[in-house]
Ligand SMILES: NCc1[nH]cc(CCC(=O)O)c1CC(=O)O
C-alpha cells in the first residue's frame with residue numbers, strides 16, 4: 557500500500573503570494589555597489605569587449621552614467637581608473653597625484669552628487685609599470701610588503717582628500733588596514749570608512765577586469781599576496797586581523813565560487829559583509845546568455861540572490877544597473 561505523505565513542503569509553494577510570504581532572502585537596489593571604469597579624455601566611451609554592456613567612461617560621460625543610476629536608485633559606486641602607460645612607474649606615483657584622473661574625477665562626482673557614496677580603490681596595479689598591487693623588488697622580483705604600505709597610505713589620503721567616503725584596499729598586503737586607518741586618523745579623516753578586501757583570492761575570474769584597465773602583471777602572478785582558492789580557514793584568519801586593524805566592513809572576492817567563504821565569514825563577524833561579483837563572473841553569464849544557452853536576466857537575478865543568501869549584506873556587481881531595472885519593473 558502506498559504511504560501518504562504527512563509532511564508537504566509544497567503547500568508553502570502553492571501560489572505566488574504564499575511563496576513571497578515565506579521568502580527568506582530579498583534583493584534590493586540598496587544592496588548594490590556599482591564598479592565603474594574611468595578613462596582620460598572627453599565625451600568618450602569605450603566598450604570592454606570581454607564584458608558586454610560595460611563601458612569605460614571619460615569623467616563627463618561617467619557623470620551622465622551615474623545620473624542614470626541614481627534615477628534607478630543606485631547610490632554607491634566603486635570607480636577604477638585606466639591609466640595611460642606613460643604615467644605608470646614602479647612606485648605607482650600617479651596613484652597619489654591630487655590632480656590625477658582618479659582623484660579629480662572623485663571630486664567631480666561628489667560635487668555633482670553629494671549624496672552618492674564613493675568607495676575608492678587602494679592598490680598599485682592600475683598605476684604600476686609592473687602591473688602588481690605592491691612594489692616589485694627589481695632584483696628578486698619579490699613584492700615588498702612594508703614599502704608598499706607607504707604608497708597605499710598616500711593613495712588612501714589623496715582619495716580621502718578628493719572626497720571618497722569609503723576606502724577599499726584591494727591589494728592584500730599585510731597590515732594595510734591598520735596603516736591606512738592611522739594615516740586617515742592623523743589627517744582628520746577619522747570619518748572616512750575602510751571596506752577591506754579581506755579574503756581576496758588569486759582568481760582566474762579577474763581576466764576581463766585586467767583587459768578593461770590594462771593592469772595585468774607584466775611578470776609572474778599574484779599568488780604571493782592574493783589567497784589560494786583552496787583555502788577557507790585562512791579567510792577567517794584574515795578576518796580576525798582586519799577586525800583588529802579597524803576595518804568597518806569586510807569583503808570576499810570573487811563571490812560565486814566562494815559562497816562558502818561568504819557564509820563562513822558571515823558566521824564569524826558582526827561587521828557588514830560584502831562580496832565582489834567580479835568581471836569574469838559577469839562575462840560568463842553574458843557569454844552564455846548571448847549564445848542563448850541560459851536566460852540572461854533570470855541567471856543574473858539568481859546569481860545575485862545566491863550571494864545575498866550566502867550572507868552578503870551588499871554586492872559589488874557589474875549587473876547593478878540591469879538588476880536595478882529588473883527590480884524596478886517588479
Ligand atoms: N587591485 C586588483 C584588483 N582590483 C579589482 C580587481 C578585479 C575586479 C574584477 O575582476 O571585477 C582586481 C584583481 C586583480 O587584477 O588582481
Ligand SMILES: [Mg+2]
Nearest residue numbers: 728729730794
Ligand atoms: Mg590581510
